[in-house]
Amino acid sequence: MRDYIIRRLIMLIPILLGISIAIFVVMQLIPGDVVSGILGIEQTPELRAMWEKKLGLDKPLVEQYFSWIGKAVTGDFGESFRTGAPVFPEIMSRFKISAELAVLACIIAWIIALPLGVLSSLKRNSVIDRIVRVVALMGVSIPNFASATLLILFLAKGFNYHTPVKYAGLFENFGVNMQIMLLPALVLGSVMAGSVMRMTRSSMLEVLRQDYIKAVRAKGAPERVTIFRHAFKNSSIPIVTLVGMQIGSLMGGTVVIEQIFSIPGLGQYTLTGISQRDFPVVQGCVLFIAVVYVLVNLLVDILYTYIDPRISYS
C-alpha cells in the first residue's frame, strides 16, 4: 500500500509538468498582456520596458518558463504581477473557503441523495420512484448559474433577505459564514444530489439483483440488514467514485457560483488572474487545483480497499 501511494505521487510529476507547460503556452497565446493592464492609458515605451524588465517578461519565453518552474519546485510560486503579493499564501487562504464550500455541498448532496436513491431503488417504478427520478433529473439539468440567480432573487424579492456582503471565516463569525456559504452550497449540492441519487439508485438496483442478496434473505435477514449492511455497502463503490470526482472538482473552486455569491474562493482568484493576464496567479492556481484533484482521487482509491476486500494495491 505504501509503495502504491508513493508510485501514485511520483505519477503526479509528469502530470504537473504537462499542465504547467500547457498553461504557459495558452497564457502566451491569449491576446493582451499584464503590463498594458497595469499601465492603462498612461503607457510609454520607457515605462513599458521598465515594467517588463521588472516582471522578467523581457527574457526569452523558455527562460521565463524555467525560471518560474525552478522556483515552483521549491514551493515558491512567485508573486502576483499585479499586486506583488506572494501567490501561495493567497491560494491557501482561498482554498480554505472553496474547500468549506465543497464539503458543505457534499453534505447537503448526501443528505438528499443517499436516502432518496435507496428508497427509489426499493420502490422501483412506484409513484415515489418516478417523482424522485424527475426531481433528480431536474437537479442535474438546471444550470447552476440559473438556479443560483433565481434563488438569490427569490429570497430578496419574496422574503427581503440578503446575504451579508462582507465575507467572514468559519471560525471568525460562524453565523455570518453560514449565511454566506449555505446558499451556494445548496445550489452546488442540489446539482450533485441529482447525479449521486441516480447513481445510488442504479447501483442499488444492480446489487439487489445479485445472488448474494437473495442468499442473505434466505438466511432470514431482516430487510434493514439486507438493504443497509449488504446491498448499500456493496453499491457504494461507484457512488464513492462519483463523489470523489465531484469533490475533487469542487475543491478547485467553482468559478460561476463563487462569482454569483461573491465568495472569495479559489475559482474567483483564478478568474481574476486570467482576466488580468497575471501569469503566476493562474499557473499557481491551476497547478494547485490539479494536485488537489489527484490527491482526492488517490484518497478515493485508498478508500476502495476499505470497502471492498477484493481490491488491493500491494
Next chain:
Amino acid sequence: MKDLLEIRNLKITTLRGKETVRLLDYVDLNIPKKCSFGIVGESGCGKSITANAVLGLLPYPLRVSEGSIRYDSRDGEKELLRLNKKEMQAVRGGEISMIFQEPMTSLDPIFTVEKQMAEAVSFHHPNAGRGEIRERSLEMLKKVNIPRPEQTLASYPHQLSGGQLQRIMIAIALINNPRLLLADEPTTALDVTIQAQILKLMNDLKEQNDTSIVMITHDLGVIAETCEEVAVFYAGQIVEQANVVELFSHTAHPYTQGLLRAVTSLGGATRKLYTIPGIVPPGGQWLSGCRFADRCSRCTERCRQEMPALKEVSPRHLCRCFQNSGEVDA
C-alpha cells in the same frame, strides 16, 4: 399434517409489459418428512421458482397468484403464503434453508465467511454469544469437510474455490438445524469430481440431522444418486411423479423417457447423443392441449386439443399423458 410441506394449486405469474404471463400452473406437491425429493426439468420449466415461492423469495415482478403452501413447523402448521415479514424471516434459514446454483456469487463479496456464518446464527438466536457462534461455525465447517476451518472463517469469498464456497453455503444453510433444505441446482456450477462430493455430503448430513431435502436439478443422474421421490416438471406443470426406482424402471411420460434417453453413459458412447427435438415453450406460449405435444413422437390429435390430467398409472405413480392412462386405447 402428515407431510412436512404441502403445496396446493400453486400458480405463479409474471408481468411482461402490461400482460400477465403464467409461469407455473396449478402445481401440487407433497414433501414428506425425512425425505429427499427430486424436482427435475429443463430450464424455464418452473422448478426453481417453486422453491423460491416457498420462502417468499420470488424476484419482482414474479408473484404467487393462487394456491397454498402449508408447512408443518416446529411450532405448528403454517400457511407460508400468509405469513407476515417477521414470521417469514423466522422460517427462512431457521426452519427452511436454501442453497443456490452459483456458489461463487451466493456469498457477499465484502464480508468474511465468519461474519456471514455468524449472521445466519444471530438472525435466529439474537442472544447467542460471539464465542458460542464461532464454535458453532467451526463445527459446521468441519461437518462439511472444510480442511482448515479457522483459516477459512477469516477468508473472503474471492479467496476460496467454488467447491469450498458451496460447502460453506451448505454449512450456513444447516447451521440452525432446519427441517427442510431447498437445494436449487447445488452442483450445476461445480466440477464433476466436486459434484459427487457435494452430493454425498448432502446425503450424509440429511441422514445425521433428519432434514428433508428438495433437490432441484436438470440432471437425472443427480436424482438417481440422491432422491427417493421425483417430480418431473415440464412447462410449468408436473408431468410425472413417482418413487425414484419406479420412475426409472417404469417411465411413463414420453418427456421423461426422452430425458432418460438423453442421459449420456459410458456404455452408450458409441451411439449418437439423443436429444429431444424442439425447446421448452416459454411461459405464456404454452399449447392449449398437452404442452409437450409439439415435441412428442407419440402425439395424437387429441393431445393437441385437450390437456391430459395428472393421473395415477400405477399406485403412487402419477403421469400426465393420455397414452399411459389407458384412455387412448380405450
